[in-house]
Amino acid sequence: MNLLEENIDWTIKCSCLANKSGEQACNALLEVGIEDIYLSYRVRTRKDKSGKVKTDIKFYYTFMCPCCKEETFIKEEDLPLSIKKIILIVEKEKGRRKIASGKKHINC
Ligand SMILES: [Zn+2]
DSSP states (O other): OOOOSTTOOOEEEEEOOOTTTTOOOOOOEEEEEGGGOEEEEEEEEEEOTTSOEEEEEEEEEEEEOTTTOOEEEEOGGGSOHHHHHHHHHHHHHHOOOOOOTTOTTOOO
């Protein structure tokens, strides 16, 4: 049996920081529930010591602000392990959400 999303009585208070895009945030204080959080990722390319180009993919727990529609990353240490596990399982079943195209910090 896999009941993953029902009856999870957990929320976290987060401010809209728009730290995914670096856009102007509205700073609204939001009560974010587990169903509001999803994974998004950023791809970064960098050169290692020998000059080879390496690609790093970093995942972030993310929510979208209902006021300004900007996305904010939640610090991993602010999320309980059990909540992170559920988010990972749900995301795996849904398939990873693609990052919105056209954001300026992403180099693919
Ligand atoms: Zn906002």
